[in-house]
Amino acid sequence: MSKLSQKHLLGIKDITRDDIELIFETADTFKEVLNRPIRKVPSLRDVTIANIFFENSTRTRLSFELAEKRLSADVINFSASNSSVKKGETLLDTVNNILAMKVDMVVIRHASPGAPHYLARHINANIVNAGDGTHEHPTQALLDTYSIRERLGSVSGKKVAIIGDILHSRVALSNIFALQKMGAKVMVCGPPTLLPKFIGQLGVQVEFDVRKALQWCDVANVLRIQLERQQIKYFPSLREYSLYYGIDRKMLDELQKPVVLMHPGPINRGVEISSDAADSPHSIILDQVENGVAIRMAVLYLLAARP
Amino acid sequence: MQKKLILDSNLLDITVSRLCQQLIENHNTFSDTVIIGMQPRGIFLAELIHKRLEKDTKSNIPLGYLDVTFHRDDFRRRDEPILPRENRIPFIIEGKNVVLVDDVLFTGRTVRAAMDALIAFGRPEKVELLVMIDRKYNRELPIAPDYVGRTVNTLASQRVLVELQAQGHKQNKIWLINKD
Numbered sequence: 001m002s003k004l005s006q007k008h009l010l011g012i013k014d015i016t017r018d019d020i021e022l023i024f025e026t027a028d029t030f031k032e033v034l035n036r037p038i039r040k041v042p043s044l045r046d047v048t049i050a051n052i053f054f055e056n057s058t059r060t061r062l063s064f065e066l067a068e069k070r071l072s073a074d075v076i077n078f079s080a081s082n083s084s085v086k087k088g089e090t091l092l093d094t095v096n097n098i099l100a101m102k103v104d105m106v107v108i109r110h111a112s113p114g115a116p117h118y119l120a121r122h123i124n125a126n127i128v129n130a131g132d133g134t135h136e137h138p139t140q141a142l143l144d145t146y147s148i149r150e151r152l153g154s155v156s157g158k159k160v161a162i163i164g165d166i167l168h169s170r171v172a173l174s175n176i177f178a179l180q181k182m183g184a185k186v187m188v189c190g191p192p193t194l195l196p197k198f199i200g201q202l203g204v205q206v207e208f209d210v211r212k213a214l215q216w217c218d219v220a221n222v223l224r225i226q227l228e229r230q231q232i233k234y235f236p237s238l239r240e241y242s243l244y245y246g247i248d249r250k251m252l253d254e255l256q257k258p259v260v261l262m263h264p265g266p267i268n269r270g271v272e273i274s275s276d277a278a279d280s281p282h283s284i285i286l287d288q289v290e291n292g293v294a295i296r297m298a299v300l301y302l303l304a305a306r307p
Numbered sequence: 308m309q310k311k312l313i314l315d316s317n318l319l320d321i322t323v324s325r326l327c328q329q330l331i332e333n334h335n336t337f338s339d340t341v342i343i344g345m346q347p348r349g350i351f352l353a354e355l356i357h358k359r360l361e362k363d364t365k366s367n368i369p370l371g372y373l374d375v376t377f378h379r380d381d382f383r384r385r386d387e388p389i390l391p392r393e394n395r396i397p398f399i400i401e402g403k404n405v406v407l408v409d410d411v412l413f414t415g416r417t418v419r420a421a422m423d424a425l426i427a428f429g430r431p432e433k434v435e436l437l438v439m440i441d442r443k444y445n446r447e448l449p450i451a452p453d454y455v456g457r458t459v460n461t462l463a464s465q466r467v468l469v470e471l472q473a474q475g476h477k478q479n480k481i482w483l484i485n486k487d
Contacts, residue, residue: 002390022390029374029391038427041377301377305388 141174156183164223
């Protein structure tokens, strides 16, 4: 197997375990490339990629752009805040206009779930979902799972707790799919108001006590409280959330066992995680960022191989 | 499917010896020379030659593996993409004499990619090419080997199969196969 089963990366739900393993193996070789004196290969030199971001992003956009440039692709960037979208252009028109300039691949982030799927049906280019609303964020889940594999040797059989705002998190959903496909056991933990009602149907355990979740897991993936997506109050105050669900160094030390700490960023220090925990040796937060470039190179490379 | 033996284990052994002698003639003590085998199949031949050279010259010679997948010119032009392999060049090639080793030289495109890939690790003083089998009349690029085990006249429709013990075969053998 050296080919992905899909032409697009819209979500982890659509890809197979073989696909994920192929992406990981390819990412291994790109990681080696990124540690060379010359961190660039010419594979995608005849490919043009448009990064279309309708939502704010720092890490993901930089990571994609770097991955594209390391593969020698031509890159154009677009963000909704300073574009004609403000003047009333539709999504399809915007993207078709960009494609008319001969673009081969589109990396898209959009606030509406399903926006990348809609594009995949209507335009002829490889689409990579860089986050669609509260739905999926596949490359983040791939790099999270890859980072667990790197730190613990394998993913199969490992216990992973996803802690925080599950309701508004696309990272959580993609992670659940990816981890389960790779054979890990998954638990979600957060205040009842921030857990989707039927989340148990995905085959995950549900826990409301963060200490019990930490005691159970090998890996804790801590998510940010997404205040920008919350139109109503889900908990009394950030201080109260932090009191009940914030993770600090003392809690980790009391566990008497190693727990790998992850966070997809951006971190709200002192809310979901304290500085002494985020900067502790338990944390692989910066490894996640480093692996993000290698994973995105692998995804773009493998998708470009099937034009 | 017809199979014709090009080199049996005895002849292959003699050929490897000769190639090693030629290398020693040109590189003396190998103080500034490194051997790099090309992934995926050239590495076994490179290991074989490297082992013999270290024994004959009683010196330590750096050995590396080079993967050219990301530098190939047929990406997006073939149905099945090639799976990348490991690059392992744990030494500096800047200013060194590099001997690239592969089992079969055919169109020359892999060697072109290898030269491109190699430059990403530094600027070698000199690059030479050693191949076990040189398939005549099939070159698509102006590339010629410096050391050749055996030159073979082949048709594009034929295939050369190298079986080495290091790859898990019983005996070292090289075959010419008619694909039909």
